[in-house]
Amino acid sequence: MTKHEIDCERALKQLFEFIDQELPEDRRDEMQRHLHTCRSCFSRFEFERRLKEKLGGLGKGEPSSGISDRITKLLSSL
């Protein structure tokens, strides 16, 4: 490999593991270097990262008072 050390095919193959922070350090570094030089892969990375971020926003809800009361009662009866 000349410019990127890894090619686009490999970068895309491990993109989600990179976004999910599941890559070991050496592969994370090679991904970062590739993303700094390949606009197309960087655009894909940005898209997938933002979609994951949007999905993450769904998870941060407060429990309803109904479930809170029910579980509080349950816990005190244990």
Added chain:
Amino acid sequence: MAILKKAFENQVIDLLGRMHGVACRLTRNDADAEDLVAETVARAWRALDTLEHEAAFRGWIFKILHNTFLDECRRRGARPQFESFGCEEPEEGEQQFSVFEQMHQPFLLWFSNPEQEFLDKILRDDLERALATLPEHYRIVVILSDLEEFSYSEIAMTLAVPVGTVRSRLARARGTLQKILWQQARDAGLSAAPPARHECEDGKADTPRPATARQAARANKDWKS
């Protein structure tokens, strides 16, 4: 016993919103979700001896929640779609559906960004609807990874499957989720761009037909606006 009752209560209260959110998305029904959380807490208390250390509480209680959900499905005679998926590894060369691949136009990079505009227009309701449409065995991995930020090994522990299965199931789940979002957008008036070509700075790039891509980008700008 790895923790005392007070610590158990505190952990449950801290995780209640998360547990309820996951339960709602699994059962797709608020009353069933409340029952699932209550049953999970009761079971967890009875199984407290199986918790090895307090730091593992989150994965441990979500595993109980998941198993309780499966048991309830079995009790009702509904076969959960999680089970008996023998072949999880993607086949050689298998490509997952990608909204990015559908929309990205390399030559437009400096002028507009159709795929980012697509994301800008996605509402919370669109995501919830797409998530609810996913088959259960895909929905749970997306929920645990993207909503609850579990690591692959935590998901593997929660679902009692190998890490490799988590990786491949997540890939397929994300492809399916994007296909659903894409279809929703098409139904709402998004027009398709011509297939994107990958353009890397090392040369070998195909260029789409400019006129067609420009037209598609213009049409998509008006989508849902």
